[in-house]
Amino acid sequence: MRVAGGGRGLERLAGTQRRHARPKPRWRASAEGADAWSREADDEAWLHGRVPSLAREALQQTLLFPLVRTIARPAIMGADDLLHVPQPAVLAPNHSSDIDTPLVLSALPRSWRAKTVVGAAADRFYRTRKIALATELWINTFPFDRSGELRGLAAASIFLRDGYNVLLYPQGTRSRGQLNGFRTGVGRLCVATQVPLIPIHVGGTSLLMPKGRGLERRGHTTVQFGCPLFPGEDETPAEFTRRASEAIAELSANSVRLRRVQSALQNV
Numbered sequence: 001m002r003v004a005g006g007g008r009g010l011e012r013l014a015g016t017q018r019r020h021a022r023p024k025p026r027w028r029a030s031a032e033g034a035d036a037w038s039r040e041a042d043d044e045a046w047l048h049g050r051v052p053s054l055a056r057e058a059l060q061q062t063l064l065f066p067l068v069r070t071i072a073r074p075a076i077m078g079a080d081d082l083l084h085v086p087q088p089a090v091l092a093p094n095h096s097s098d099i100d101t102p103l104v105l106s107a108l109p110r111s112w113r114a115k116t117v118v119g120a121a122a123d124r125f126y127r128t129r130k131i132a133l134a135t136e137l138w139i140n141t142f143p144f145d146r147s148g149e150l151r152g153l154a155a156a157s158i159f160l161r162d163g164y165n166v167l168l169y170p171q172g173t174r175s176r177g178q179l180n181g182f183r184t185g186v187g188r189l190c191v192a193t194q195v196p197l198i199p200i201h202v203g204g205t206s207l208l209m210p211k212g213r214g215l216e217r218r219g220h221t222t223v224q225f226g227c228p229l230f231p232g233e234d235e236t237p238a239e240f241t242r243r244a245s246e247a248i249a250e251l252s253a254n255s256v257r258l259r260r261v262q263s264a265l266q267n268v
Contacts, residue, residue, distance in 0.1 A: 043143055043155070044129075047136040048164075053114065056140060064138060065106040071218050072099060072208060076107045077254075078225030083109055085196065085228050088160045091116065092186050093200035094179055094248055095169040097209040100202045101139055104167065107223040116165040119144035119156060121173075146172060153189050160193050170244060179249055187241030191231045197244055199226035201251035224251040 046052065068074075093104050105113055120141035126132045135141045142159065144152035156166045168189070170182045190197050204221035226247050231240050 044133055044136050047133070048117065048140065048142075052137065053140070056137060057110075057114070059138060060102075060105070064102055068099060068102045068106055071215065072103055072205065072221040073219065074103055074107065074221045074223050076223045079107050079109060079223075081227075082112055082198070082225060085198065087112065087115060088163055088165045089195055089228065090156075090160075090186055090190055090197045091165055091167040091200060092170050092197050092244055092248070093167070093202050094252070095171050095173065096202065097205035097211065099205050099209045099215075100169075101167070103202055103205065103221060103223055104200060105139070107225075112165060115163060116140065116167055117142050117159050118167045119152060119169075121146050122152075123147065144168070153185055153192075156189055157193055160189075160195055170241065170248075179245070179252055182241055182245040184237045184241045186244065187237035187239075190229075191235065191237050191240055194231055196228035196230050197240075198228055199244055199247035199251060200224065201226075201248050201254075203252065222254075224254060226251050 047056075091104065093100060101118055105116070105118075108116065118139050118141045120126070120135055120139070120143065122143035122145045125135045125141060126143045132143070142155055144155065146152065156168065159166050166189075168186050170186045172181065172183050172185075186197060189195075201224045202221065203224075204219055208217055208219050208221070209215050229240070229243055229247060
């Protein structure tokens with residue numbers, strides 16, 4: 001799928017006029033708010049290359065994903081249907097826990113995971129180069145500036161233009177298991193670039209690793225992939241975001257039932 005020219009406006013916000021190579025996004029975040037920070041968020045672009053990608057796949061398959069599956073014991077639905085969905089796309093899960101990202105990545109078909117980057121909060125995961133390197137190596141992230149969301153969307157649009165899927169959390173931050181606070185950023189990105197959005201619901205993770213606390217227990221989780229949503233003609237970002245949130249809520253309705261079935265089978 002070719003990314004529409006509407007994404008050019010977002011790309012210009014990243015401060016680049018280059019057309020044929022993905023530049024290295026570099027900006028300084030706002031100094032306002034409780035999470036103020038002054039270091040530059042710097043994408044280690046070389047970690048998105050072929051050799052680091054092979055190393056990442058090996059690390060994920062041998063260490064990260066087996067650990068996550070042991071802790072979270074996920075039931076996965078709809079992942080195989082992605083094989084019939086055009087790429088690139090925006091992957092949009094709800095967000096309750098730090099374990100959500102590796103769970104979603106582990107559930108993706110390899111053909112999708114190999115071309116997926118994850119928007120990570122620059123004020124949290126890019127405070128130091130050491131943290132940034134570790135995050136990008138394990139998860140394939142790029143810095144998303146939450147204090148200047150348009151700059152984050154600009155960086156995401158460049159990845160979409162280059163054929164990468166982009167995983168972004170519409171809620172912006174961990175929500176303690178609630179389905180609220182959806183921001184219009186993902187809607188704006190999809191409408192501007194005309195790429196599909198894949199609604200995803202991750203269930204049960206807020207009990208395993210709650211916001212602000214470490215791992216507390218093992219348990220059963222669910223990862224459900226919905227049907228792709230395509231921006232409609234003349235649809236506004238707010239309207240598209242509303243459709244996405246409703247699709248995630250529909251997936252959520254199955255989550256509790258699935259975890260109950262998991263628990264029942266475990267006790268047989």
